[in-house]
Amino acid sequence: MTEFRPYRKKRSYLLAIIIILAAIFVSYSAFLNIIQLRSIMGTVAYPFEAVTTVVWKSTVGLPAFIVNLKDMLSENAKLRENLEETDTKLIILDQLAEENDRLKEALAFKRSQYRFSLCAAGVLGRVPTAWYSILSINKGSKDGIRLGMPVINQQGLIGKIIETSNFSSKVLLLIDRESAVVAADARSRVEGVVEGSGTEKLFMKYVGAEGEIKEGDLIVSSSLSSAFPAGLPIGTVSRAFKREHDIFYHVEIKPAVEFLSIETLFVIL
């Protein structure tokens, strides 16, 4: 409970009346915007209002921003996961499609090679050495694989088995420096020995200068070879020449097989 003190009432009422009348007068007169006071007041208040507005908006918007940021982060993470999953699925699908094509070709090839008994095998990997061109395959002695067996695919001769274990084997590729196979020109029947170079290139040696060989000729395994059946495609002649006093041709062969992309192959049992 508070007691009010005595006040100078009359003067205050007079002041109030004057102010009210002045306000009404100004409101309905040409002095409505007294000497641009509103404009000045607006200019003075602007920076304070602007700062207050920014602070207010930031304060009010902060929780929503934090919540949104959290949502955005989780959504982003989910989308990334989905994208990765989809990418992985696409890669798997691509691989399956490729494998499907490969297997179809392999099946057709196996059916066409009725003269051989073939054992299909998949490539496990490449033997990690810079010196040899060797593949590791998923068939071994348990599957009837033995040393020296020729390995082919639908493109042609790949190489031969050089090592076996129960469930896997190693294939020395035709392009290895250690490889050699007696071969013949399918057109002219001139014979020679195809050797690997360690690169994606083969050389055919001991082709007599009196023989006939030219670029584009198909080179196949020869019937003289004891290691490989006759008639298996080895490659095509990419370059063949002889100098005046040479007794043999210099023959370069482009392999029939794409050695870098072998996935499925057959071992001739």
Add this chain to the structure above:
Amino acid sequence: MRSVKSVVFIGLLLILQSSVFSRLSLFGVGPDLVLVAVVIFAVLNQDEKSTQFAAGTAFLQDLLSYGMYLNLVLKVAYTALINAMKKSFMGSEFFLAAVLLALFTLITFILTGIICPLLGGKPIDYPAWLLTVLIAMLYNLFFLPILFPILSNLSHD
């Protein structure tokens, strides 16, 4: 020192009113901090001083607003009314301020409701108008306990 504090307080009040509390409007109604401050100041201070405070604050509010100096007229008139009745009121200043604040909020809306159609404004939708009066009253009363101690300190400084 007291004058400086008062000026800073009024400035802050007006800035908050125009930039913050205008954004807190519900159904188009926000709190009128100037009315709350004027009522409290009038209850707590001498007649002349409270009239000066009301005139200054309401004038600045009108300058930040547009058109007629209606805030100036109403708030000075309310202050005069408070000055006339506060001596005969036996009770707490806070309670008096609360009652007067509710009453003046209502009167402001009634006057606005009358003046607006007279000045060619939109016709009043009375159910909505009643709702806005109620919201404005609650809004103003909400800020009364916040501003009362501040103005009380300012008055007794």
